[in-house]
Amino acid sequence: MGFAVSTTAHVSAYTSTGPSLQASVGSGAPGRIRPQPPDLAVVWDGSQLRPLTDKDRHQRVNIFTRHRMAMASAAAAPPQAVHPGRVPSSTLLLFSRRLPRPPPRRRRRPYRLLAAASAREMPWPHVLTVAGSDSGGGAGVQADIKACAARGAYCSSVVTAVTAQNTVGVQGIHVVPEEFIREQLNSVLSDMSVDVVKTGMLPSIGVVKVLCESLKKFPVKALVVDPVMVSTSGDTLSESSTISVYRDELFAMADIVTPNVKEASRLLGNVPLHTISDMRSAAESIYKFGPKYVLVKGGDMPESSEAIDIFFDGKEFVELHGHRIQTRNTHGTGCTLASCIASELAKGATMLHAVQVAKNFVESALLHSRDLIIGNGPQGPFDHLFKLKCPPYNVGSQPSFKPDQLFLYAVTDSRMNKKWGRSIKEAVQAAIEGGATVVQLREKDSETREFLEAAKACMEICKSSGVPLLINDRVDIALACDADGVHVGQSDMSAGEVRELLGPGKIIGVSCKTPAQAQQAWNDGADYIGCGGVFPTSTKANNPTLGFDGLKTVCLASKLPVVAIGGINASNAGSVMELGLPNLKGVAVVSALFDRQCVATETRSLKSMLINTCSRA
Ligand SMILES: Nc1ncnc2c1ncn2[C@@H]1O[C@H](COP(=O)(O)OP(=O)(O)O)[C@@H](O)[C@H]1O
Ligand SMILES: Cc1ncc(COP(=O)(O)O)c(N)n1
Ligand SMILES: [Mg+2]
Known part of the structure; x- marks a missing residue:
C-alpha cells in the first residue's frame, strides 16, 4: 500500500x-x-x-x-x-x-x-479470518467472529470450506473453489483496511498458495497462522500435503504460528511430543521455518492439571501456565485463542501480551461455560460472549457489572508495595497476570497527584486485559481516571451519593457487616457488597471478625452479590467458598497476594484452588 x-x-x-x-x-x-x-x-x-x-x-x-x-x-x-x-x-x-x-x-x-x-475518526481494529465454517458454530469462522467481537475487534471472513460438523465430529467437507477464495480475499483486502489476518482451516496446497499471493499483494500489520489440520474429534481438515507449503511459504510470512501438540508433531514429521521439554524443542524447530514467534499449545496434553502453552521468540521461552478447566466444552479453543491474539495485535498489543490476554480469555470463557449443554457429542462449544450474561438480581442495575467478576478480587495495599519495592502498577500487572478477576486500588498514603498517575497507568493495564478497576473511597480519583467503579466503607460517602456522581454505568461496592447495611447498600443502588472480616486480619486495625456465621447471615439477607473479605488466603479460601452460599461470588484478598515475593504466582495458585473448590461443589 x-x-x-x-x-x-x-x-x-x-x-x-x-x-x-x-x-x-x-x-x-x-x-x-x-x-x-x-x-x-x-x-x-x-x-x-x-x-x-x-x-x-x-x-x-x-x-x-x-x-x-x-x-x-x-x-x-x-x-x-x-x-x-x-x-x-x-x-x-x-x-x-x-x-x-x-x-x-x-x-x-x-x-x-x-x-x-x-483524523478524529475512530479506527476499529480489524481482523480478517481466513478459515472454514463450522455448522455447529463452535469452531472455525463462527468462533473467530465471536472471539473478535468479544475482544472489541471487527471481524471479516473469507470462507475456505464449509463443514457439516457438530459436537460428535465432522460429517462432511465442501471446499470452496480456489478462485472464489481469491475473489473473497480481493474483495475484503482491497477495501476494508484489515489490520491483522488470522488463518484457520486451509484445506489444500492451492488455498495456501492463493492466500500467500493475496498477502503479498495486500500486506497487513500482522499474520497469525493457526495451522489447523485435524479437529479435536480426529477428523482431517487439511490435506497432509499442505504441510510442505505451510512450512515453506506461509510460516515465513507469519508473525506467530500457533500449533497444538498434535499439529506441532505433524509439522515436524510426526515426532512424539509428550513433555514440556518436547514442546520447547518443537517450538524451536518450528521457529526455524521463519515465523517471528511460535506458540505450542498444550490444551490437549494428557494428564496435566494445568493447561501449559510454550511461547518462543527465537531467543527465550515463556511457559504460560493456565488452569485446566474440567469441562467437555472445549471445541474451538484453538480458533478462539488465535482470533483473540489477532484482535489484541490489531489493537496494538505486543505479541507476548496479546498471547497472555488471549489465554486468559479462553480460560475465563471455559470456566463460565463449563456446565453449558449443547449437543450430545463429546466436544461442546463454549460461550465467547459470557460477559454479556446478566444474572437475575442484576437486571435493572448497571450493565457493566457481572457478579462473576468478584471471583478473585485483588485489593492492593500501598504499604505492602513499598515493603516489597514494587509500584502500584507492577502489583496490578502481576495480579492480573496471575488471573485476578477484578482489582481495587486501596491507597492510604499517596499524594493525590501521585495516586492519580498510578491509577491511570493501572487503568490502561486493566482495560487491555478486560479486568475492571475499582478505586477505594476516592470518587475524585475514579472520575479523573475513568475507573470502572468505586468501593466505599460505612464511614465513606454513601453508595447513593457515589452513584449520583459516577452515573449509572459504573460499579459500586459497599463494605457491610450486617443485614441492615446490606439492605441499605441495595437501596442506595450498589452493585455488590464486601462482607468481612471473615478472619482476623492485619490490614485493618480494630476490625471485628464475623466468622462463617456472620458471613452466612449477611449473605442470606443480601439482595446483592457478595465478596468475602478479611484474612482470606490459600489455606482458608476453599472453606469460604465451600459454604455454598448462592450469592457469595468470590473472595477479596490483600496480604495473601501482595505481602508476598511473587504476586503473580500467589494469585495463580489461589485461583487454581478456588477453581478446584468450585468445580467440586
Ligand atoms: N480445559 C482447558 N482449560 C483451560 N485452558 C485450555 C483447556 N483446553 C485448552 N485450553 C487452552 O486453550 C488454548 C487452545 O489450546 P488447544 O486446545 O491445545 O488448541 P486446539 O484447539 O488447536 O487443539 C490454549 O491456550 C490451551 O492452553
Ligand atoms: C471449520 C473448523 N475449523 C477449525 C476447527 C478446529 O477446532 P477444534 O480443534 O476445536 O476441533 C474445526 N473443528 N472446524
Ligand atoms: Mg483443543
Whole structure:
C-alpha cells in the first residue's frame, strides 16, 4: 500500500496557489473511483496546511482505504467547493494532479482531492479470518467472529470450506473453489483496511498458495497462522500435503504460528511430543521455518492439571501456565485463542501480551461455560460472549457489572508495595497476570497527584486485559481516571451519593457487616457488597471478625452479590467458598497476594484452588 508521501516542497508549491486553493472533486459516482497514489498529502489543521508527520502517516491506511466513504461525502458537495476552510480541522487531504481536463488559463494544474478524512475518526481494529465454517458454530469462522467481537475487534471472513460438523465430529467437507477464495480475499483486502489476518482451516496446497499471493499483494500489520489440520474429534481438515507449503511459504510470512501438540508433531514429521521439554524443542524447530514467534499449545496434553502453552521468540521461552478447566466444552479453543491474539495485535498489543490476554480469555470463557449443554457429542462449544450474561438480581442495575467478576478480587495495599519495592502498577500487572478477576486500588498514603498517575497507568493495564478497576473511597480519583467503579466503607460517602456522581454505568461496592447495611447498600443502588472480616486480619486495625456465621447471615439477607473479605488466603479460601452460599461470588484478598515475593504466582495458585473448590461443589 505504499504511496508517495509529500515533501515540504510539494506543500509550498501547493500553498503558493494562494487563497484560490479549491480542490476540485471528481464527479463520478463514489463507488467507481479507484484508489490511486496521491501526488500530494498534507494536513489541514484548522488554520493552515502543514506537511505530514509520522503520526499522520500512521492514519494513512485508514484514510486511504476509507476512500469511498470520504469521497462520498466530498462528492456530495458541489464541484469546486471543497475548500480547506470547509473541511473539519485535523483533516488529511490527499491530492492528485490527474485532473481529467486541466482548467484553462492555469499554469499549474490544480490538484484533485482524492480523499479527505477527519483524523478524529475512530479506527476499529480489524481482523480478517481466513478459515472454514463450522455448522455447529463452535469452531472455525463462527468462533473467530465471536472471539473478535468479544475482544472489541471487527471481524471479516473469507470462507475456505464449509463443514457439516457438530459436537460428535465432522460429517462432511465442501471446499470452496480456489478462485472464489481469491475473489473473497480481493474483495475484503482491497477495501476494508484489515489490520491483522488470522488463518484457520486451509484445506489444500492451492488455498495456501492463493492466500500467500493475496498477502503479498495486500500486506497487513500482522499474520497469525493457526495451522489447523485435524479437529479435536480426529477428523482431517487439511490435506497432509499442505504441510510442505505451510512450512515453506506461509510460516515465513507469519508473525506467530500457533500449533497444538498434535499439529506441532505433524509439522515436524510426526515426532512424539509428550513433555514440556518436547514442546520447547518443537517450538524451536518450528521457529526455524521463519515465523517471528511460535506458540505450542498444550490444551490437549494428557494428564496435566494445568493447561501449559510454550511461547518462543527465537531467543527465550515463556511457559504460560493456565488452569485446566474440567469441562467437555472445549471445541474451538484453538480458533478462539488465535482470533483473540489477532484482535489484541490489531489493537496494538505486543505479541507476548496479546498471547497472555488471549489465554486468559479462553480460560475465563471455559470456566463460565463449563456446565453449558449443547449437543450430545463429546466436544461442546463454549460461550465467547459470557460477559454479556446478566444474572437475575442484576437486571435493572448497571450493565457493566457481572457478579462473576468478584471471583478473585485483588485489593492492593500501598504499604505492602513499598515493603516489597514494587509500584502500584507492577502489583496490578502481576495480579492480573496471575488471573485476578477484578482489582481495587486501596491507597492510604499517596499524594493525590501521585495516586492519580498510578491509577491511570493501572487503568490502561486493566482495560487491555478486560479486568475492571475499582478505586477505594476516592470518587475524585475514579472520575479523573475513568475507573470502572468505586468501593466505599460505612464511614465513606454513601453508595447513593457515589452513584449520583459516577452515573449509572459504573460499579459500586459497599463494605457491610450486617443485614441492615446490606439492605441499605441495595437501596442506595450498589452493585455488590464486601462482607468481612471473615478472619482476623492485619490490614485493618480494630476490625471485628464475623466468622462463617456472620458471613452466612449477611449473605442470606443480601439482595446483592457478595465478596468475602478479611484474612482470606490459600489455606482458608476453599472453606469460604465451600459454604455454598448462592450469592457469595468470590473472595477479596490483600496480604495473601501482595505481602508476598511473587504476586503473580500467589494469585495463580489461589485461583487454581478456588477453581478446584468450585468445580467440586
Ligand atoms: N480445559 C482447558 N482449560 C483451560 N485452558 C485450555 C483447556 N483446553 C485448552 N485450553 C487452552 O486453550 C488454548 C487452545 O489450546 P488447544 O486446545 O491445545 O488448541 P486446539 O484447539 O488447536 O487443539 C490454549 O491456550 C490451551 O492452553
Ligand atoms: C471449520 C473448523 N475449523 C477449525 C476447527 C478446529 O477446532 P477444534 O480443534 O476445536 O476441533 C474445526 N473443528 N472446524
Ligand atoms: Mg483443543
